[in-house]
Amino acid sequence: MISYYGVPINWPDASHFGTLCILDEVEKNTSDEEQMLIKRFGHILELTLELVASNHQLENKNSELNKAISTIKTITGIVPLCAWCHTNIKDKSGEWIRIEEYFEDHTNAHFSHGMCDSCKTTFKKKIPDT
Numbered sequence: 001m002i003s004y005y006g007v008p009i010n011w012p013d014a015s016h017f018g019t020l021c022i023l024d025e026v027e028k029n030t031s032d033e034e035q036m037l038i039k040r041f042g043h044i045l046e047l048t049l050e051l052v053a054s055n056h057q058l059e060n061k062n063s064e065l066n067k068a069i070s071t072i073k074t075i076t077g078i079v080p081l082c083a084w085c086h087t088n089i090k091d092k093s094g095e096w097i098r099i100e101e102y103f104e105d106h107t108n109a110h111f112s113h114g115m116c117d118s119c120k121t122t123f124k125k126k127i128p129d130t
Helices: 033-071 101-105 119-128
Strands: 005-011 014-025 087-090 095-100
Touching: 005 033, 014 095, 087 101, 095 101
Parallel strands: none
Antiparallel strands: 005 014, 087 095
């Protein structure tokens, strides 16, 4: 190798990828036009590397999102709740089941029970003073 002209090629994070160069076995000076052309090719390569890196990041994000989506269960449409007791829901087979069972079968939610202030007041009124 007698003649050489090269431009560095970097990844989007500025780490070194390689060098785009012209090698020749005869001595010659690289013209301004050749230098400009190699620099443009180098720029195109760096833009391509940006696309490769962006696609890799998108693939990773899509994989994460698909994993998240696969764990989500949703309830859509009209949920047939008993208008009287508000504790039973009619399932697809037409059977009335407890709301807790319905939600645990159709979502990843689990129930915990407590007593709201309104029910506490009602409950206390029904219990005689001791």
